Amino acid sequence: MRKLKASLPIGAFFGIYVAFVFLLGDQNTAHSDDKPDTEHLFLECERSSDEPLSFSTGPPDARTGAPGESTCVDCHSSFDLNSGDGSLTLSAPAQFFPSDTIDIDVHLVDPGQQRWGFEITVLDSGNNAVGDLVVANSLRTQKSTDVITFRQYIKHTSLGTDNGSVDSGLGWTVRWVSPLANVGPVTFYAAGNAADGGGNSLFDYIYTQSTAMAIDTQGVRLSADTTFGKESLVVGFAGAALLTATSWTWDFGDGDSSMIQNPTHTYLNPGAYSVSVSIESSEGIFDLQVPDLIQIHADSLLALDTTAPGGGQATVHVYARNYIPVSRITIPFTWSGALPLTLVNVSNAGLRSDQMDLDALAVDPFGKRAVYRLSSTGGPLAPGSGPIISLVFNVGAANPNEATNVNISSHLGFSPLFVSTYADYTPTIENATVTEFCCDVAGDVDNGGDVNIGDAAYIVKYLFQNIAAPPCCEKADADGGGDVNIGDATFIVKYVFQGGDPPICTDPQIIVCP
Numbered sequence: 392m393r394k395l396k397a398s399l400p401i402g403a404f405f406g407i408y409v410a411f412v413f414l415l416g417d418q419n420t421a422h423s424d425d426k427p428d429t430e431h432l433f434l435e436c437e438r439s440s441d442e443p444l445s446f447s448t449g450p451p452d453a454r455t456g457a458p459g460e461s462t463c464v465d466c467h468s469s470f471d472l473n474s475g476d477g478s479l480t481l482s483a484p485a486q487f488f489p490s491d492t493i494d495i496d497v498h499l500v501d502p503g504q505q506r507w508g509f510e511i512t513v514l515d516s517g518n519n520a521v522g523d524l525v526v527a528n529s530l531r532t533q534k535s536t537d538v539i540t541f542r543q544y545i546k547h548t549s550l551g552t553d554n555g556s557v558d559s560g561l562g563w564t565v566r567w568v569s570p571l572a573n574v575g576p577v578t579f580y581a582a583g584n585a586a587d588g589g590g591n592s593l594f595d596y597i598y599t600q601s602t603a604m605a606i607d608t609q610g611v612r613l614s615a616d617t618t619f620g621k622e623s624l625v626v627g628f629a630g631a632a633l634l635t636a637t638s639w640t641w642d643f644g645d646g647d648s649s650m651i652q653n654p655t656h657t658y659l660n661p662g663a664y665s666v667s668v669s670i671e672s673s674e675g676i677f678d679l680q681v682p683d684l685i686q687i688h689a690d691s692l693l694a695l696d697t698t699a700p701g702g703g704q705a706t707v708h709v710y711a712r713n714y715i716p717v718s719r720i721t722i723p724f725t726w727s728g729a730l731p732l733t734l735v736n737v738s739n740a741g742l743r744s745d746q747m748d749l750d751a752l753a754v755d756p757f758g759k760r761a762v763y764r765l766s767s768t769g770g771p772l773a774p775g776s777g778p779i780i781s782l783v784f785n786v787g788a789a790n791p792n793e794a795t796n797v798n799i800s801s802h803l804g805f806s807p808l809f810v811s812t813y814a815d816y817t818p819t820i821e822n823a824t825v826t827e828f829c830c831d832v833a834g835d836v837d838n839g840g841d842v843n844i845g846d847a848a849y850i851v852k853y854l855f856q857n858i859a860a861p862p863c864c865e866k867a868d869a870d871g872g873g874d875v876n877i878g879d880a881t882f883i884v885k886y887v888f889q890g891g892d893p894p895i896c897t898d899p900q901i902i903v904c905p
Contacts, residue, residue, distance in 0.1 A: 477501025501585030507560030694823035728795030731787030834894025
C-alpha cells in the first residue's frame with residue numbers, strides 16, 4: 392500500500408546532508424551554465440551557498456543501484472526505496488550473441504505521479520562496463536561515461552520526462568551493442584524516479600530494477616553490408632560464430648547458395664528474400680534464418696500515352712509497378728508542347744491506390760507543372776501493377792496530330808519518390824504523350840462532312856493512283872484494321888449501300904498511312 396504523503400516541516404529538510412537532489416519539474420531553478428533551460432532536473436543536496444548547484448537535464452552518474460553505486464533515494468528521501476505502488480520494468484532478450492545490437496525497453500509506472508526519470512548501466516560479471524550503450528532517441532535520452540570507472544549511462548532528457556503524464560511515463564528505449572568477444576553474462580541495472588511534479592525532491596518514489604542476459608556461445612549470426620536496392624544488387628554477407636565451424640552453408644533465398652563463411656551474392660530479380668546460414672561444429676549443427684532480409688526492387692512510374700479530341704478532354708493514367716509495399720509516393724509532373732492542355736482534375740478514385748490519401752503539394756498552372764502525393768492511411772500500396780492516379784486535362788483547339796508531353800520529373804524541390812519501410816528510393820520513370828486525333832466523322836475520308844461513295848473512291852485513288860494521303864488516316868482506316876487498304880473502301884461501300892457496320896476511328900498510335 393502506498394505511504395501517505397504527510398506534511399513535513401521545511402526546516403527538517405535543510406539539515407539533510409546527502410549527495411544530490413533529483414528534482415523534476417522545477418521551473419525556477421538557477422542554472423550553472425548560460426543556456427536558457429526552464430527544466431533543470433537535479434540539484435546538489437548539500438547547500439554551500441544560498442543557491443543550490445544545478446546540473447543540466449538528467450541525473451548524475453552512478454545512481455542506478457548497481458554494485459558500488461547509490462540510488463536517487465539519497466535525495467528523494469520522502470519514502471523508502473521501492474516502497475510505492477509503482478514499478479520499473481526492463482524488457483530485454485534472455486540471450487545475446489557477440490556483436491548483436493539489442494534494444495532494451497524501460498518503463499516506469501506509478502499511480503498518481505506525473506513526471507518520470509531513469510538511468511541505466513550495463514556491467515559484466517566482474518562489475519565492469521561492457522559493450523557500448525547507444526542513444527536510440529536523442530530527444531528523450533542522453534549518454535554519459537564516468538571518467539574513473541568507465542561505466543556508461545543512458546538517462547532521460549528534459550523532454551524525456553513526460554511532464555504531466557499521469558500514472559505512467561511513456562518509457563524509453565536503450566540500445567546496447569555487445570562486444571565481439573565472449574564476455575560472459577551481463578546485467579543491466581536501472582533506477583527510476585516517479586515524481587509528483589511538485590517542483591522539489593519531496594513525495595517522489597524511487598524504484599530500482601535489474602535484468603541479466605546470458606551470452607549465446609553456440610549460435611551463429613549473419614550480417615549483410617546492404618539489404619535494399621535495385622535488381623542486380625551485389626550483397627556481401629558475413630557469418631559469425633564462437634564455436635569452431637567445420638563447414639558453412641548459406642541459402643540466399645533465390646535458389647542460390649554458398650559454402651564459404653563470408654560470401655558475396657548478386658540478386659538479379661526483384662522481390663523479398665529470406666537468408667539463412669548453417670554451421671557444423673563439434674557441438675553440433677546451428678542455423679539461423681532472417682526472413683525478408685534482402686529487398687530488391689525494379690519499381691517504376693509510367694505515364695501512358697493517350698489521344699484526345701480538340702475541345703474535349705484527355706486523361707493520362709499514371710501506373711505504378713512496385714515489388715514491395717509502398718507507404719508514400721510523390722509524383723511531380725509537367726506538361727508542354729503544341730497541344731494546349733489545362734489541368735482540371737487529379738484523382739485516385741477507383742484505382743489501385745484508392746485506400747491512400749491524395750494531396751496536392753504544389754500546382755503551378757502558368758508554369759504547367761504540379762506535384763501530388765499519395766500517402767497511406769488505410770494501408771500501404773501492396774506489390775502489384777496498375778494505375779494509381781489519373782490526370783484530366785482540357786484540350787484546346789489545335790491542328791490534327793499535334794501533341795504535348797506529360798513528363799514525371801523533378802521540380803519545385805520535389806522528385807519522384809517511393810517510400811517504404813525499408814528505404815526511400817527513386818523509381819524508373821516513363822513519360823506520356825497526349826496527341827490530338829482528327830477523326831470527327833469516322834469514314835469521312837475526304838473531309839466532306841459525311842460518309843458516301845466518294846470516300847471509298849478516295850481510298851482507291853490513294854492506293855492505286857498515287858494521290859495525296861487522306862487528310863486524316865484515322866478516318867480512312869474505316870474497319871479499324873490498323874492501316875489503310877482496299878478493305879477499308881469495301882467496308883465503306885457495304886456501310887453506304889448494304890447497311891453494314893459503321894466505320895470507326897482508329898487510335899492514331901496504331902494507324903499508319905502507307
